[in-house]
Amino acid sequence: MKRTTDFQSHSVSRENRPDGSILLRSNHQLSPSVERTGDWLHQWAEDAPGRVFLAERSGAGWREETYETTLAKVRAVGAALLARGMNQKTPILVMSGNSVDHGILALAAQYVGVPLVPVAEQYSLVHGAHGRLRDVIHLIKPKLAYVIDQDQFQEALNLEGLCDVEIVASRLSTRAGAGKVTKFTDLLKEDGAAGVDAAFAEVTADTVGKILMTSGSTSSPKGVLTTHRMMCVNQAQLADALPFLRKRPPIIVDWLPWNHVFGGSHNFNMMLANGGSFYIDDGKPVKGLFERTLENLHLTTGTLAFNVPLGFGMLLDALKTDEGFRRRFFQDLDLIFYAGASLPQDVWSGLEQMALSEKGEVPLMTSSWGLTETAPSAMMQQEPAPRSGIVGVPVNGVTLKLLPDEDMRCEVRIKGPSVMPGYFEDPDKTKAAFDEEGYFITGDAMVFLDAEDPNKGMRFDGRISEDFKLQSGTWVRAAQLKLDMLSALAPLAADLVVTGADRTEIGVMIFPNMSALSRAGFQTSDESGAFQCDRLQREIHRRLTERARTVSGSSARVSRAIVLSEPPSTAEGEMTAKGNLNIRKVLTRRAPLLERLYSDDDPATVRI
Structure with a gap:
């Protein structure tokens, strides 16, 4: 091929x-790598000043910032931060998601040696999730906080820990009594070139550029000290593995959140390091927002495609129905990169065959492994892979x-x-x-x-930490079993939790793919937290029975299932900021449903 x-x-x-x-x-x-992220910005502002670096939707098109204008604004905002006495000991809290202003503020902070702390916007926008935001505020004690829209984030801005913190917003409230907030454009008016130059000269590879909060999927969130060396070296590692990055400036249309290391360090810095263009996708692979992603991709397609498996599955369905879109999407595509979980093999094969059909070639389809603490990429499948999951x-x-x-x-x-x-x-x-x-x-x-x-x-x-033992003493490798079960239950299951610790049998608690169930005509009828749909239960029973014939041993045989009617709650901590389930929280919060799963008499439980 x-x-x-x-x-x-x-x-x-x-x-x-x-x-x-x-x-x-x-x-x-x-x-070799540069020492500071600002070195990349200077390089491309000189070599390609008019090339688009950052863009976001504005009306029917894009608001675009070139490398030249980005550098000028970064230096102006950097001067404004210095005028406020900010330094390595005065972190900036970013409470809202991806935007051009967010990107400029992040680079400005790094340019003059001020740590940036981006957090998931759910912590501010979901009332029940404010506890996570309070924890971060208490930990880092910010001197300045940024939001894109004052009205949208007003409830979070009223939290006690932000009372004495300067708030900066791109859009101010027009409501009386909303509170004093600095407009982002006011930061662009500062002129302190000499001070900015001196501060930039003091930034070294060991300077902390960001403090990234871990997701908290297995423990309480921690603040990862992310240095310029980590970010810069990791981009050299990525370009070594993917040499085409250095040969042609990459372009991405990307939604992955910048509070997470993959979106904010891996993807953002990949564009900056290689003179690329980052078009911010304000959609997401969820119902009601994926249509916006498709709209953005119809305006601009990239040379690299990053997404989570669910996003690629939704994209594949859209590409099947639009020949012109399909042709444009694959025309200049060098890379299909999935992250967060293993890409279902049917989605992998579908994208591969579609690319081959459209242009006679297949882009590199790959993934990598790493953590917030490793900047992130520590391993990569650099060669073409025979299948997903490597x-x-x-x-x-x-x-x-x-x-x-x-x-x-x-x-x-x-x-x-x-x-x-x-x-x-x-x-x-x-x-x-x-x-x-x-x-x-x-x-x-x-x-x-x-x-x-x-x-x-x-x-x-x-x-x-996710592995467990059955009563028999048999170890269950929960993560791999989860992937197997998601494949066996596709597309009915959006996510699931594998259960069975200190029990005799393995079970699964299924978070359903509501759109797939709706298309298939499945209905819910149990208000106590679980589905009782005979047709759905029969289908799950059939699939579990069919799978049981192909596996041997109690460590892989799933004999019980229950479908949950309530989606995972971000406010209750069941869903982390980067979209992963907090398994311990799910099992604790839904303990009654776990007991129902292991009841032989409960009508909601599927048994084989």
Whole structure:
């Protein structure tokens, strides 16, 4: 099959150590990187001043900022921050989502050495989620906070911890008594070139550019100190793995949130590092907002496509029905990159065949692995992969320490220049995060595709903390089982939780894909928290029974299921800021439904 993009071939060395651990590293040399994100901005403002860097929707088209105008505005905002006495000890809290002004403020803060702390906008907009926002405010004690719209965020702005904090907004309220707020454009009026130059000169690779809050899917959120070195080195690692980034300025139309390391560091900095153009997609892969994504993609298509698996599934359906859109989408596409979970194989195959049909070539279809603490990418599938779910090999410059069990399932630890120095004002958690050799303890597990050939890459095999034992003592690898079940139940299940800790059988609590159920004519009839739809239960029973014939052993056999009528709650902490389920919170909050799942007499429980 012809491929349209070039790539760095896998070449790794494996060292088996006497203590049973394995060291895995790339044989390729890591390319040099700049020291500061501002160095990229200066480079492209000089080399391509008129090229679009940031754009967002404005009316029927785009509001566009070039590299030249972005640099000028970054320096002006930087001067305004310095005039307020801001420095490494006065973080800026960003409470709203992606926007051009957000991007300019982020770069300005990094330019003059002020840490930026972007948080999920749900923490401000969902009343019940304000507890998370209070926690962040209490931790970082910001001196300035930014929102895009004063009225939209007014409830959160009234929180006690923000009373003495300067608020900056792109759109001010016209309502009486709304409170004093600085308009973002006022920051652009500052003129302090000498002070800005001096502050920029003081910024080094070790300067903290951002404090990113972890998602809290397995523990309380922590503030990851993200240095310029981490961000800059990681982009060198990515460009080494994907050399086409250096050959043609990339373009993306992207919605992934900037409070999360993938959207805000991986994708944002990939455009900045390589002179690319970032068109902010104000849609999302959810009902009512995906139509906006399609509208944006009809205006501009990119050379790279990043999304979560659900988003690619929705996009595939849209591409099937619009020949012109399909042709434009694939015309210049170099990369299809999924993140957050494994891409269902039917979606993978559909995109691959569609690309082949449209242009006779297939872009590189791939994924990677990493965490907020690793900037993020630590492993990447750099070569064309035979199927979904492979995260590849270590990127240049990092070393993985693998601790295999008897089944060669490996706990992963990592060391390298793209790894964080620690957590914000938490020396105890920082110390606990690294082992005695200085490797960051990720808590994730991997398995080799081929134990004899590490160049074939590795597959993500879940969080160590999510695994559990049945009463029989049999270990259940929950993450991989979850992927298997999502595939078996597609498209009926949007997400699910695997259950069975200290029980005799494995079960699943299913969050349904409401649009798919609606299209299929399934109806709900139980107001106590679970579906009781005979047709749906029969279909789930059929699929579980069919799957049970193909698996052996109690560690993989799912014999119970219940479908939940209430979606996961962000306000109650069941859904993290980056869209992952907090499994512990779901099981705790829905304990009565968990008991119903293991009741042999409950009509909502499907049993095989």
